[in-house]
Amino acid sequence: xxxxxxxxxxxxxxxxxxxxxxxxxxxxxxxxxxxxxxxxxxxxxxxxxxxxxxxxxxxxxxxxxxxxxxxxxxxxxxxxxxxxxxxxxxxxxxxxxxxxxxxxxxxxxxxxxxxxxxxxxxxxxxxxxxxxxxxxxxxxxxxxxxxxxxxxxxxxxxxxxxxxxxxxxxxxxxxxxxxxxxxxxxxxxxxxxxxxxxxxxxxxxxxxxxxxxxxxxxxxxxxxxxxxxxxxxxxxxxxxxxxxxxxxxxxxxxxxxxxxxxxxxxxxxxxxxxxxxxxxxxxxxxxxxxxxxxxxxxxxxxxxxxxxxxxxxxxxxxxxxxxxxxxxxxxxxxxxxx
Amino acid sequence: xxxxxxxxxxxxxxxxxxxxxxxxxxxxxxxxxxxxxxxxxxxxxxxxxxxxxxxxxxxxxxxxxxxxxxxxxxxxxxxxxxxxxxxxxxxxxxxxxxxxxxxxxxxxxxxxxxxxxxxxxxxxxxxxxxxxxxxxxxxxxxxxxxxxxxxxxxxxxxxxxxxxxxxxxxxxxxxxxxxxxxxxxxxxxxxxxxxxxxxxxxxxxxxxxxxxxxxxxxxxxxxxxxxxxxxxxxxxxxxxxxxxxxxxxxxxxxxxxxxxxxxxxxxxxxxxxxxxxxxxxxxxxxxxxxxxxxxxxxxxxxxxxxxxxxxxxxxxxxxxxxxxxxxxxxxxxxxx
Numbered sequence: 001x002x003x004x005x006x007x008x009x010x011x012x013x014x015x016x017x018x019x020x021x022x023x024x025x026x027x028x029x030x031x032x033x034x035x036x037x038x039x040x041x042x043x044x045x046x047x048x049x050x051x052x053x054x055x056x057x058x059x060x061x062x063x064x065x066x067x068x069x070x071x072x073x074x075x076x077x078x079x080x081x082x083x084x085x086x087x088x089x090x091x092x093x094x095x096x097x098x099x100x101x102x103x104x105x106x107x108x109x110x111x112x113x114x115x116x117x118x119x120x121x122x123x124x125x126x127x128x129x130x131x132x133x134x135x136x137x138x139x140x141x142x143x144x145x146x147x148x149x150x151x152x153x154x155x156x157x158x159x160x161x162x163x164x165x166x167x168x169x170x171x172x173x174x175x176x177x178x179x180x181x182x183x184x185x186x187x188x189x190x191x192x193x194x195x196x197x198x199x200x201x202x203x204x205x206x207x208x209x210x211x212x213x214x215x216x217x218x219x220x221x222x223x224x225x226x227x228x229x230x231x232x233x234x235x236x237x238x239x240x241x242x243x244x245x246x247x248x249x250x251x252x253x254x255x256x257x258x259x260x261x262x263x264x265x266x267x268x269x270x271x272x273x274x275x276x277x278x279x280x281x282x283x284x285x286x287x288x289x290x291x292x293x294x295x296x297x298x299x300x301x302x303x304x305x306x307x308x309x310x311x312x313x314x315x316x317x318x319x320x321x322x323x324x325x326x327x328x329x330x331x332x333x334x335x336x337x338x
Numbered sequence: 339x340x341x342x343x344x345x346x347x348x349x350x351x352x353x354x355x356x357x358x359x360x361x362x363x364x365x366x367x368x369x370x371x372x373x374x375x376x377x378x379x380x381x382x383x384x385x386x387x388x389x390x391x392x393x394x395x396x397x398x399x400x401x402x403x404x405x406x407x408x409x410x411x412x413x414x415x416x417x418x419x420x421x422x423x424x425x426x427x428x429x430x431x432x433x434x435x436x437x438x439x440x441x442x443x444x445x446x447x448x449x450x451x452x453x454x455x456x457x458x459x460x461x462x463x464x465x466x467x468x469x470x471x472x473x474x475x476x477x478x479x480x481x482x483x484x485x486x487x488x489x490x491x492x493x494x495x496x497x498x499x500x501x502x503x504x505x506x507x508x509x510x511x512x513x514x515x516x517x518x519x520x521x522x523x524x525x526x527x528x529x530x531x532x533x534x535x536x537x538x539x540x541x542x543x544x545x546x547x548x549x550x551x552x553x554x555x556x557x558x559x560x561x562x563x564x565x566x567x568x569x570x571x572x573x574x575x576x577x578x579x580x581x582x583x584x585x586x587x588x589x590x591x592x593x594x595x596x597x598x599x600x601x602x603x604x605x606x607x608x609x610x611x612x613x614x615x616x617x618x619x620x621x622x623x624x625x626x627x628x629x630x631x632x633x634x635x636x637x638x639x640x641x642x643x644x645x646x647x648x649x650x651x652x653x654x655x656x657x658x659x660x661x662x663x664x665x666x667x668x669x670x671x672x673x674x
Contacts, residue, residue: 016510016513017510017513017514017517018517020510020511020513020514020517021514021517021518024514024515024518025518028523028526028527028530029526031530032526032529032530033529033530134407134408134409137409137661138409138658141409141654141657141658141661142650142654144653144657145602145606145649145650145653145654145657146646146650147606147609147610147613147625147628147646147649147650147653148610149609149610149613149628150609150628150642150645150646150649150650151646153628153632153635153642153646154642154643154646156635157635157636157639161635161636219657223661273516273519273520274520276519277519277520277521277522277607277610278610280521280522280614281521281610281613281614284613284614285632292614295522295525296525296614296615299522299525299526299529300529302529307522307526310522311518311519311522314519314522315517315518315519318517318519319517
């Protein structure tokens with residue numbers, strides 16, 4: 001019960017941030033040079049058409065009034081239609097279709113980097129200042145120092161051009177269709193419609209992007225795991241466990257690891273923001289046709305509505321993942337009550 | 339007339355002396371602070387001179403010993419290499435700056451004796467461009483991060499020290515900027531202001547502010563209640579004096595560590611921005627070159643490879659150095 005109360009409280013605390021992000025998007029997008037009506041109409045139009053569209057999009061009103069109409073529309077779910085990409089398509093259809101792909105690679109990358117990073121971090125903590133430790137830390141640093149888009153290009157070059165193991169571009173093989181849209185998540189939709197081969201094809205295409213994206217947060221997970229493990233291994237209860245004759249692996253896996261995990265979970269949550277930015281770059285490299293391409297077109301054509309929805313959905317995801325991280329604390333450490 | 343001019347001369351002299359003193363004061367302040375940060379116990383004035391000498395020797399050795407890991411030295415060497423490359427670019431490059439920005443024949447030509455690493459779409463020499471690219475990355479990253487450092491520290495100290503409504507206003511605004519996806523924020527700023535190097539700097543400067551203010555606010559809140567701050571208050575020091583002379587020097591250490599790391603991070607995100615086509619297209623910059631080569635990845639892999647390796651090396655250098663610095667300065671790891 002207290003958990004639900006805690007979640008509700010956190011949600012209420014989030015509202016000002018989301019409101020602030022929406023306001024910031026509004027302000028920034030109105031400052032952008034360019035005219036969404038021109039993007040909508042293309043090259044040939046009459047003055048009447050222009051004025052009609054200006055009125056229809058609500059851009060002829062004073063800016064303050066536009067702002068309040070904008071806020072009102074957000075609450076009633078009218079987030080507007082795209083004026084640049086698929087003209088007239090509601091932005092949510094467009095953004096959700098693209099964003100789920102970005103989200104898929106980001107979430108897979110964070111899971112992989114969490115698993116691998118915690119394992120590596122523990123190994124380098126238990127072998128402190130030995131060659132193994134230096135090699136692991138150095139490799140993690142190399143991983144974070146590689147520009148993710150460049151790494152994607154090199155992976156494409158090596159593993160899909162020189163050695164054709166994996167597909168280099170796109171998220172599905174040519175000639176393969178889409179599952180019926182139910183939740184917009186390709187994996188879930190494929191399961192619901194019973195087309196398992198779609199999932200296999202999709203995941204096969206995501207191997208390289210996810211591999212390259214997972215390096216972004218790997219180094220910070222390794223570093224945090226290592227330093228908090230080192231701290232925990234100095235504690236009295238670890239010495240007690242060793243003194244009473246526990247096996248060394250039990251000392252690490254049972255006594256030490258759980259207690260070292262809380263700062264690691266925080267770091268994983270915080271690194272998700274950078275991961276979403278990296279996902280935009282990665283999907284550009286691999287032509288995954290995700291939200292990155294969308295937001296670039298939206299900014300170039302001053303498509304306020306698409307930009308707004310993209311920013312909102314990314315912010316919401318980031319904030320939700322951090323809320324999830326806070327909830328995981330309770331699972332790790334039963335002493336924490338909400 | 340003569341009389342007046344005679345009168346004015348001594349005044350001028352004293353003025354120049356004063357300005358000399360100001361410069362000397364600032365310099366000694368900077369040096370003292372660096373000493374304070376790098377050499378523990380360098381400010382212990384109440385020690386006898388022998389104790390002090392001994393303490394200094396020990397602590398200096400300690401710091402250097404802590405910094406003396408293979409990885410850290412590698413990082414310092416890389417930073418030195420990149421800075422040398424940037425400063426002496428005209429000496430290292432086979433071609434002049436104008437030549438590298440011009441249009442020539444030889445589209446995506448493979449490596450040859452004249453062009454050791456090949457040529458780009460417009461026939462530009464890749465070796466020259468990656469050497470000059472070091473300039474762009476460093477000249478954008480350093481001012482940008484200094485900008486966010488200065489403003490982030492000011493906001494963070496004010497928020498942490500005063501608390502109350504000023505803290506809530508500042509930190510709520512910072513939260514909004516933190517939650518806003520950084521890459522998109524940079525793209526929108528560039529779209530608003532135009533694709534120029536100064537605007538890229540300012541955009542990244544603004545994006546970095548919330549991280550630093552968060553970082554410093556936490557330690558200021560802890561330091562606010564410590565006895566030395568209370569003592570300064572009792573002695574009648576003004577709030578500004580307490581904030582920036584008493585609290586700040588004791589809280590700046592995590593920021594300095596983060597600073598070294600973030601130079602690497604900002605070079606990386608700058609390259610990402612250029613890759614998406616949102617930086618100055620005229621700029622000789624590694625990210626721009628990679629973006630150029632993207633469409634010719636399979637037929638001209640050298641176009642993308644070298645700029646990427648340069649980014650990797652540079653960022654790695656700053657991160658290795660930052661890692662070593664943190665290990666040396668972090669009090670939690672000091673005794674392990």
